[in-house]
Amino acid sequence: MIPVKIECECGQRYAFDIEPINGMMPGPVACPSCGTDGTAAANEYLSRIPAPVTTAPHVEPVRLATALPTATVAKVDSRRGLVDLDKAEKEARTKIMWGDSVEQVTAFLTIKGLNRSEAMELACKLFQERAAIVRSNGIKKIIAGAVLVCVPIVAYSLFHAAGRFPIRLSMICYGIGIYGAYMFITGIMAVVAPKSEQGAIAKE
Numbered sequence: 058m059i060p061v062k063i064e065c066e067c068g069q070r071y072a073f074d075i076e077p078i079n080g081m082m083p084g085p086v087a088c089p090s091c092g093t094d095g096t097a098a099a100n101e102y103l104s105r106i107p108a109p110v111t112t113a114p115h116v117e118p119v120r121l122a123t124a125l126p127t128a129t130v131a132k133v134d135s136r137r138g139l140v141d142l143d144k145a146e147k148e149a150r151t152k153i154m155w156g157d158s159v160e161q162v163t164a165f166l167t168i169k170g171l172n173r174s175e176a177m178e179l180a181c182k183l184f185q186e187r188a189a190i191v192r193s194n195g196i197k198k199i200i201a202g203a204v205l206v207c208v209p210i211v212a213y214s215l216f217h218a219a220g221r222f223p224i225r226l227s228m229i230c231y232g233i234g235i236y237g238a239y240m241f242i243t244g245i246m247a248v249v250a251p252k253s254e255q256g257a258i259a260k261e
Contacts, residue, residue: 089163188251195247205237
């Protein structure tokens with residue numbers, strides 16, 4: 058695989074990995090931002106990189122599509138042959154969960170064989186899945202943070218009733234309360250603005 062980096066006339070930069078055929082792109086590529094065809098720019102980029110020459114296999118889309126197991130979801134693209142939608146969606150979901158932007162995932166899906174509108178629609182759908190997970194994690198943080206915030210309050214009441222305030226234990230309780238406040242605030246931010254959550258996420 059060879060990494061290709063392109064800067065569109067609109068100013069959008071995008072990158073992808075491909076396996077060239079005879080030193081050229083195996084199919085067209087478009088800018089994920091404005092949709093401008095970037096195939097010529099990609100071929101020019103590849104021409105400056107020494108790469109082994111491979112022979113494109115003869116593909117009969119209809120015959121291959123009928124030979125696939127029924128569990129595999131695929132479509133035939135007249136420009137690129139067989140497109141494995143299941144595999145492309147799984148890889149795109151992984152990229153979204155790891156923090157890639159919608160534009161980056163759209164460019165990735167375009168390379169995989171989807172047209173720009175299909176790629177954008179799927180990328181937005183996957184981003185909504187990510188946002189739902191971020192909100193769910195945020196609610197858990199709010200609950201946990203609220204509980205931790207109560208620790209110094211309860212500790213103060215107990216210490217006051219006992220008539221003594223152990224310094225070390227008091228500092229630990231206050232530290233727990235501060236951490237709880239931090240969790241509470243970040244949880245609210247995750248629920249209100251899930252897009253603000255950067256980097257990889259996971260179900261907690």
